[in-house]
Amino acid sequence: MFNARLLLSLVFIVPLATAQSSSPPSNLPTVDPGVFSAEASILINGTVEQVWDVLTDFPSYPEWNPFVRSQVVTNKLLVPESSQEPVEDKRLIITSQIPPLDPPVSADTPSNPLNTHITIENITHVQPELKRVAWKLYGSPDSVLSAERWSAVSAFQDENGINWAFYESREVYNGALASLVQSLEGEGLAEAFEAQAQATKLRVEGM
Numbered sequence: 001m002f003n004a005r006l007l008l009s010l011v012f013i014v015p016l017a018t019a020q021s022s023s024p025p026s027n028l029p030t031v032d033p034g035v036f037s038a039e040a041s042i043l044i045n046g047t048v049e050q051v052w053d054v055l056t057d058f059p060s061y062p063e064w065n066p067f068v069r070s071q072v073v074t075n076k077l078l079v080p081e082s083s084q085e086p087v088e089d090k091r092l093i094i095t096s097q098i099p100p101l102d103p104p105v106s107a108d109t110p111s112n113p114l115n116t117h118i119t120i121e122n123i124t125h126v127q128p129e130l131k132r133v134a135w136k137l138y139g140s141p142d143s144v145l146s147a148e149r150w151s152a153v154s155a156f157q158d159e160n161g162i163n164w165a166f167y168e169s170r171e172v173y174n175g176a177l178a179s180l181v182q183s184l185e186g187e188g189l190a191e192a193f194e195a196q197a198q199a200t201k202l203r204v205e206g207m
């Protein structure tokens with residue numbers, strides 16, 4: 001007699017197992033989910049080192065990044081550092097476009113002044129061994145608005161044995177103003193994270 005339960009599990013479990021094996025495990029830390037988050041991830045045909053270099057080469061952001069048009073490492077007095085390497089407890093002055101510019105962009109692509117945001121951030125984590133870095137909105141009490149953006153790059157081999165670099169980035173928003181930010185900027189931020197992920201892929205794959 002044919003076993004309906006076995007058939008059901010074959011039909012439903014096999015596709016699930018396939019979906020799981022093709023979905024890369026996350027290398028982002030587990031953090032409080034907050035009020036909302038903006039995130040994106042993408043598989044890139046390149047090495048983890050190549051993607052990490054693009055992610056942490058802030059001076060080159062204007063050449064390719066449709067979301068973050070400039071990201072400058074500064075000291076505590078907001079004076080730019082001569083080395084633009086990310087270092088914990090240094091500040092960042094970030095000039096971004098929310099929603100993002102239409103890709104592709106170059107250093108000469110004009111920004112839309114109506115969509116320009118300037119924020120000061122603190123570099124909270126630099127983990128080159130784990131290929132993870134994070135920065136957090138500076139100057140606003142966490143109870144009012146907190147926003148920490150983690151980015152990570154990891155190696156992934158798909159079910160066909162092809163090697164990829166897996167780029168992920170997520171910013172979690174919390175505090176009394178987070179739902180206001182979500183209603184004003186939530187959609188634009190989601191587009192912006194996606195645009196940066198796509199542009200990172202193009203940048204690395206075009207190298």
Ligand SMILES: *[C@@H]1O[C@H](CO)[C@@H](O)[C@H](O)[C@H]1NC(C)=O
Nearest residue numbers: 044045046162163164205207
């Ligand atoms: C990845 O790029 C290499 C060239 O660097 C190419 O030979 C290969 O086919 C690409 N792989 C995929 C899956 O696109």
Ligand SMILES: *[C@@H]1O[C@H](CO)[C@@H](O)[C@H](O)[C@H]1NC(C)=O
Nearest residue numbers: 088089090122123124125138
């Ligand atoms: C900035 O981040 C560093 C590293 O996590 C931390 O030690 C420092 O207290 C932070 N600074 C501020 C002003 O929040």
